[in-house]
């Protein structure tokens with residue numbers, strides 16, 4: 772069993788990153804948003820005009836990603852999420868990133884990783900696994916509000932279509948598809964605010980840490 776690893780998975784804009792950051796601060800653990808690692812590969816390919824399906828180049832880029840220099844402000848752009856999900860279907864890219872993610876997961880005193888395959892592939896022996904979800908409509912509403920709050924144009928219908936397309940690609944790919952681990956605790960935030968979701972997660976995690 773990996774020591775003090777909290778694995779959080781879920782679809783786009785479900786709130787897993789918000790929850791992961793808050794849990795990491797609460798428990799004094801290190802946090803890795805693994806989505807940023809796929810986004811960093813996609814960003815580099817976009818910046819260099821490299822086709823997103825060039826697997827050899829994408830895998831080499833994945834091996835060079837510095838996990839300590841992931842810039843969320845740049846990488847969180849909505850369109851980079853779409854490109855990241857195309858890059859994330861490639862097994863060689865996943866292999867390179869997953870090895871580095873596993874090394875990160877072993878950092879003392881504990882870690883919180885969020886993504887799509889943390890409980891199923893990256894850290895199958897995690898101390899506790901959460902699967903955070905919400906309806907596509909709620910997720911699109913939150914993401915559109917977030918984009919608008921950054922002063923950018925946000926079209927709810929377009930964001931909803933993007934989220935549905937990304938869910939389908941992430942759940943349907945052959946390598947490490949998005950799905951809850953068999954032993955994951957489900958948290959549906961459709962009708963929960965951030966504080967409520969945090970309290971629900973905290974009580975699950977406290978119980979798991981006490982048993983570990």
Ligand SMILES: Nc1ncnc2c1ncn2[C@@H]1O[C@H](COP(=O)(O)OP(=O)(O)OP(=O)(O)O)[C@@H](O)[C@H]1O
Pocket residue numbers: 781782783784785786787788789790806852913914917960963964965966968
């Ligand atoms: N429980 C909640 N209630 C209301 N808003 C929330 C809740 N959780 C997260 N949010 C908001 O929803 C948006 C998406 O949340 P967040 O970025 O944490 O999702 P995510 O699952 O990490 O997304 P991605 O997969 O794209 O990285 C943010 O604007 C966040 O503030």
Ligand SMILES: Nc1ccn([C@@H]2O[C@H](COP(=O)(O)O)[C@@H](O)[C@H]2O)c(=O)n1
Pocket residue numbers: 783784805806807809810852855856857859885886887888889937941
């Ligand atoms: N463990 C992961 C994390 C992410 N992905 C892919 O990256 C895309 C962007 O992720 P965000 O969490 O930042 O939205 C996502 O749509 C996945 O395709 C992944 O495959 N595995």
